[in-house]
């Protein structure tokens with residue numbers, strides 16, 4: 001979700017830049033400011049933002065604007081390349097051969113539960129896995145219902161225990177259940193957390 005918003009914003013900024021025929025220090029500063037704000041609003045660490053913006057600035061300063069036909073296009077490429085470096089430029093793939101477990105962790109409302117179901121559906125159909133969804137979000141009352149609904153809609157069983165708050169114990173029991181029943185992939189859905197939630201971190 002956060003990434004989608006950020007994506008929209010960055011796309012808007014890049015579109016504006018791409019259309020610039022002349023690159024001045026002023027519009028360059030304006031653009032960097034907008035990028036900085038968008039990244040900070042998306043909860044990107046301020047040190048990462050600083051380095052990212054500095055890298056773009058440095059690379060852009062080395063640009064021979066007079067020789068370049070379209071400076072906007074060049075800046076566009078610099079930002080795009082830096083974004084790829086920032087987000088990771090290699091695809092590691094997912095090794096889930098044999099019995100495997102995946103756990104979704106992340107900020108509140110970032111899409112963990114939805115992604116758990118999407119992953120289960122995808123891996124069941126594309127990699128022939130037999131997934132078991134496990135509800136470990138024992139804090140939000142409706143979290144288990146949400147997972148059960150999603151599980152029903154994609155035809156994947158959901159393991160849960162409304163009586164317990166001991167997530168480690170539920171996870172262990174879920175694994176024993178999965179092995180016994182012939183599942184070969186467990187996808188754990190966890191409670192959302194913020195970096196200030198000491199106990200959840």
Ligand SMILES: Nc1nc2c(ncn2[C@@H]2O[C@H](COP(=O)(O)OP(=O)(O)OP(=O)(O)O)[C@@H](O)[C@H]2O)c(=O)[nH]1
Pocket residue numbers: 001106107108109110111112113114115137140143190191192193
């Ligand atoms: N547009 C869009 N919405 C999404 C996407 N993934 C999830 N959502 C929506 O975002 C909201 C939160 O998604 P969840 O999957 O419940 O997020 P969560 O991380 O499990 O939330 P918590 O368990 O409360 O921490 C829901 O309304 C989802 O329908 C997505 O890829 N695109």
Ligand SMILES: [Mg+2]
Pocket residue numbers: 112113114137143189190191192
């Ligand atoms: Mg959730």
